[in-house]
Amino acid sequence: MSTTISVLSAALAAAGNSEVIWHPADYWDLSIPVYLFLAVVAGGAYLTGASACLIRSLRGKGACCLETEIARWGFLVAIAAAAGAGLAVLSHLAVIYRAILFPIYLTNFDSWITIGTWILVLLSLFAVVCLLLQLFGEHAASDEGASLFPRTIVAWVSPVLLETIDGLVDRVRPPMSVFAGLHLLGSLFALGTIYTGFELAIVDTVPLWNDPVIIPALFLTSGVAAGIGATLALTMLFEREIGPVFAGYALTVSLLSAVSLALLYYGWILLAASDAPAAAASYATLTDGWYYVGAWLVVLGFVAPMIIGLVIGLATFADRLSPTLERVGGPALIGSFGLLLVGGLLFRILLLLAAAQNPLVVIG
Amino acid sequence: MSADDDHWMFYFDPNRCIGCHACSVSCKQRHNRDADADDWRTVSHVSSGEYPDFREVPISMSCMHCHDAPCEQVCPPDAIIKREEDGIVTVDRDRCIGCHYCAWACPFGAPTYDEEGLMSKCNLCLGEGPGGGHGQPERQTPEEGGAVPACVDDCVGGAIKAGPKSEIMQEVSEEAAERFEQGAYEGRVIVEPLKEDGEMADSIRNGDELNIVDMAR
Numbered sequence: 001m002s003t004t005i006s007v008l009s010a011a012l013a014a015a016g017n018s019e020v021i022w023h024p025a026d027y028w029d030l031s032i033p034v035y036l037f038l039a040v041v042a043g044g045a046y047l048t049g050a051s052a053c054l055i056r057s058l059r060g061k062g063a064c065c066l067e068t069e070i071a072r073w074g075f076l077v078a079i080a081a082a083a084g085a086g087l088a089v090l091s092h093l094a095v096i097y098r099a100i101l102f103p104i105y106l107t108n109f110d111s112w113i114t115i116g117t118w119i120l121v122l123l124s125l126f127a128v129v130c131l132l133l134q135l136f137g138e139h140a141a142s143d144e145g146a147s148l149f150p151r152t153i154v155a156w157v158s159p160v161l162l163e164t165i166d167g168l169v170d171r172v173r174p175p176m177s178v179f180a181g182l183h184l185l186g187s188l189f190a191l192g193t194i195y196t197g198f199e200l201a202i203v204d205t206v207p208l209w210n211d212p213v214i215i216p217a218l219f220l221t222s223g224v225a226a227g228i229g230a231t232l233a234l235t236m237l238f239e240r241e242i243g244p245v246f247a248g249y250a251l252t253v254s255l256l257s258a259v260s261l262a263l264l265y266y267g268w269i270l271l272a273a274s275d276a277p278a279a280a281a282s283y284a285t286l287t288d289g290w291y292y293v294g295a296w297l298v299v300l301g302f303v304a305p306m307i308i309g310l311v312i313g314l315a316t317f318a319d320r321l322s323p324t325l326e327r328v329g330g331p332a333l334i335g336s337f338g339l340l341l342v343g344g345l346l347f348r349i350l351l352l353l354a355a356a357q358n359p360l361v362v363i364g
Numbered sequence: 365m366s367a368d369d370d371h372w373m374f375y376f377d378p379n380r381c382i383g384c385h386a387c388s389v390s391c392k393q394r395h396n397r398d399a400d401a402d403d404w405r406t407v408s409h410v411s412s413g414e415y416p417d418f419r420e421v422p423i424s425m426s427c428m429h430c431h432d433a434p435c436e437q438v439c440p441p442d443a444i445i446k447r448e449e450d451g452i453v454t455v456d457r458d459r460c461i462g463c464h465y466c467a468w469a470c471p472f473g474a475p476t477y478d479e480e481g482l483m484s485k486c487n488l489c490l491g492e493g494p495g496g497g498h499g500q501p502e503r504q505t506p507e508e509g510g511a512v513p514a515c516v517d518d519c520v521g522g523a524i525k526a527g528p529k530s531e532i533m534q535e536v537s538e539e540a541a542e543r544f545e546q547g548a549y550e551g552r553v554i555v556e557p558l559k560e561d562g563e564m565a566d567s568i569r570n571g572d573e574l575n576i577v578d579m580a581r
Contacts, residue, residue, distance in 0.1 A: 019412045021423060023473035027464040094462020094481025098441060105441045105459060113440040113465055203468045204434065360472065362378070362410055362423060362558070 020359035031092045033348035036196040038085035042078045043193035044227015049074025050183040072147035074231040075131035082124040116195040126186030136169040146238040194220040205357040207279035218263040225256035226344040229337030240330045247316030254309030261302040281356035301343015305336040366551030367431040369530040371451025377556040381523035383422030387515035394514035395493050402476035404486040426486040427474035429453045430552040435466035450503040457482045457495035489513040
């Protein structure tokens with residue numbers, strides 16, 4: 001409450017006009033930023049998996065290689081994140097069954113919630129199919145790696161079941177061209193998770209969100225970076241050697257983090273310069289107390305993977321990865337990806353908590 | 365852009381509002397809503413300045429049945445409908461999923477959510493109770509046999525009016541009409557300009573408006 005009052009006071013002062021009526025702006029709980037974050041993480045992880053498959057094909061490698069391991073982890077993370085996003089958003093709704101029956105109930109295709117539901121569900125389906133093709137079949141049966149743990153679970157449930165699924169997957173395994181098409185379509189849905197940004201950006205009443213370029217772009221770059229980071233972190237927990245593939249992904253995360261940071265800075269400048277009372281209220285909130293600490297944590301979440309990814313990536317490609325750097329590089333990358341995940345989620349939480357709706361200004 | 369001529373809209377005159385909250389109470393009574401339920405119609409007291417130049421103005425607000433209905437545009441299950449026949453924005457609670465997206469979209473803070481988590485708001489007394497307006501036939505004016513909206517009916521100062529735009533525009537002051545046409549409040553509601561105390565006193569003396577007999581009634 002005290003925060004609200006201080007925000008209100010600051011905004012009133014900024015507006016230079018006390019004849020305004022403020023609305024509460026507390027319509028969503030924390031499940032929504034979790035949903036908004038995990039949906040794009042799912043997209044980023046899917047892109048990692050699909051690109052790993054592509055790299056494997058381009059390098060003419062067999063099924064048993066690091067790229068396959070990355071691909072499996074990527075699709076696993078995509079499914080887990082999409083499921084988490086789905087559960088988070090469902091937990092917020094009043095009538096869950098109507099959302100589950102979305103093909104019947106969600107009929108307004110002008111609403112980003114409807115569009116987003118379709119994107120997330122289709123992305124999940126593509127990720128499940130891709131994972132099944134990577135996880136089962138003759139090639140997977142002869143492979144090794146931590147990402148094969150779902151096979152162990154199925155085998156534990158029933159060895160016959162595992163054999164049946166292996167056989168089934170081998171029978172339906174599509175040719176390479178169809179595979180490529182599958183990954184391409186899936187990647188489009190993965191990029192489509194930018195919708196999470198549009199869900200906020202189209203809200204005219206909240207100046208903090210109402211930017212149709214910066215917010216969606218920032219949601220995409222930060223979320224995809226986090227998705228790649230989560231996939232790499234899981235892979236690196238079991239495959240510690242840093243090679244050109246890891247280095248390439250680390251550089252990608254570094255670049256996406258740098259872009260996110262630039263967008264964040266530009267958005268911050270715009271917010272600080274805005275004349276809208278609600279923008280002033282949001283700015284006052286974000287520069288006050290724990291919100292300010294949180295804002296710096298978000299920055300740290302982008303800076304750490306940007307620098308660490310750049311150093312390790314460039315050193316690897318320049319063949320200047322010293323033994324010391326190689327030893328600390330893995331844990332450093334994993335740690336920076338952890339910060340990226342925390343920062344990405346915190347960024348969305350702050351966007352929600354600092355949101356203020358334009359007050360109604362009573363015209364004299 | 366503003367409402368079609370036959371679309372209903374609200375008119376509010378802050379100079380006539382005495383801040384008694386009769387409008388919000390009568391709204392609750394008409395729609396049989398619990399005393400502790402969120403108000404479909406609210407009265408805010410906004411103030412400016414410091415003594416001796418202090419001023420407080422009561423503002424009565426509800427869903428304004430906006431011509432562009434931002435809530436309708438974002439509602440994923442099409443539960444919110446801007447009716448073509450009379451412009452009233454209704455809610456089909458059998459489709460609402462309770463996502464609260466409409467609350468963010470609304471510039472007036474009109475959507476409220478009950479214990480079921482479903483949205484309800486003013487339906488211009490087209491029907492009674494939450495979701496009561498959905499599926500009702502075209503709104504009739506009191507002259508045609510339709511009910512006077514509760515807030516309008518019980519406003520002691522005659523500060524709130526509601527009706528088809530063409531009819532409301534005939535009753536408003538020239539200044540209010542001009543300002544509305546220029547896009548004040550984005551053409552979503554017609555509001556009389558605030559008058560200074562001296563101006564108001566002159567109006568009363570001249571019998572132009574704010575009839576004391578009306579107020580006493």
